[in-house]
Amino acid sequence: MSNNSSFWKRFLQSATKAKEIENENEILLDHDYDGIQELDNVLPPWWLWGFYITVIISIIYLFQAWYFDSYNQQKELENEMRIASEEVEVYKAANPQLFDTSNLVALTDEASLAEGKALFATKTCVVCHLADGGGTIGPNLTDEYWILGGGFDNVYNTISKGGRAGKGMIAWETVLSAKERQLLASYILSLKGTTPAVPKAAEGEIWTE
Template structure:
């Protein structure tokens, strides 16, 4: 009886199914997204079971038909099978993996049991099953030595290592993704391109309240040392993003500007420090001292001024 599934189809399909199952259970880190779905695993298992079922049915029917032939028919059948042109080496390998006796030699392993004409064969276990069993023993020995004798890295340690690496990767990504900047990660921008972008944003949105030279009008003077909500890039970034004092301060610009744009305009605003506006507004708020600059703190404490209020 001719195989319903030829070897050139059967072997590659079985190979890719086994490969897919292995890929599903092994964390390779770059597996396709669909391979992480349980439905894929169930589909592969179903296809594999169907193929095994078809092969079993074909083999059973083939055996029944062969037994029903006379000696001449069996001879013709054997001759036809021996001349089969398709991938003979694959068929031979397939038979070796099954470890079954050829049909014409099955009379050698027939048991004495007879159930209503149904006879039982004393086949050995398939070689693939035996070698698979040996492989599990070897795997168990290596696993025992690796994790219980030499205290190899367990899954919790692997998770901690991956989390630590993920944090490093995130920080590295943030350095190149400026739009992810926030109050905790913002830094003073000094590149000309960023300052020019900040100047453009300032001229469009901020001149009406702070004037072009930062001298202040409706809003406070940006050129002196006094700050209502604190100076420095982090405080200025927060003020621009979240807004000033409730009810009478600047609006929150986070709805209109991107994080990078807020960082750019905040860095530009700090460029007004120490300049001399044409019509400076009177100081408001307190003198802000950079906590990360102890030298500036010491100098301020040594030369206090009656007109300043240290925060």
């Protein structure tokens, strides 16, 4: 134990080069500011070496970034962006149902249509399209006329990307999942040919597949 502590003492001494209190007068400067005096300590070696190391590292960086042009922040950014986009691709490949909407189709089973209907009511679509799809601010969704194109792909796309600027139909793709948009589009298509209580006059063009 005493051996250990003397090792520790020697280590601290060589890392700090601190003057022992009893010998402090050897490095006492002769200024005296109202009784406050100053010691002329050497820079502690632990600190000095840290400083030298940063100088060495800065020289290495300088050569890398400026002379060899093998590293700089722009390259680091580009590298990280490349890694991130590779990860995105891997994630997309592992979860095709979330991203590849090209093979989504209209669902026609009752459970899905009921889910779509519930989403239509709770996701505020009803405010502008009415519960039966008759339309108020938004167009009638039950007739064969479509402003932005009928059929599953167009309807899905309209829900995802929104309507024409300033009309009030926002892009829902950041709000609703692909699955929810699929259910909504399916439900809307199932309204075709139904008779809403107060149908809004037709807008757009007749859509044929």
